[in-house]
Amino acid sequence: MAIRNIDGIIKHLEDNASDELAYLESVGAEFFTTEQLLRLRGQWEVKNYLFKVFQQLVVRIVAISPVWIGGYYLLAFLKLKYLALLSLALFPLSFVVFFAGLAFIYSYFRGKGHLDRVGEMIAEELTRRKEAGKGREGGVRG
DSSP: OHHHHHHHHHHHHHHHHHSHHHHHHHHOGGGSOHHHHHHHHHHHHHHHHHHHHHHHHHHHHHHTHHHHHHHHHHHHHTTOHHHHHHHHHHHHHHHHHHHHHHHHHHHHHOHHHHHHHHHHHHHHHHHHHHHHHHHHHHHHHO
């Protein structure tokens, strides 16, 4: 039974290691060098920016969905039957794209909470190391 648990733990660590930010969250920032933390902070900034961009995109896609209904009525009034049907078909498609986008965002970014926690861990550890470095300098001189 213990072998299965060890295999499960190893598999979990390997899966998280492929995503360094998730690995950092699971083991803690204190196990990374300062250079690694600075590189991971750069990765975090890029992922955080992309998360915001994708989130805004999917919200805009679902926000314009009522326009498709209005377009249907306008095009039907103008006797453009095929364009009206196309506009009507785009209404549910907006919701499908919205939910597919949410699924992609969650699978790739693991949610906003994950990104916030990782960003805080990196910032706290870098701040702690900076303060510890200043303390050592003051102790050597004084």
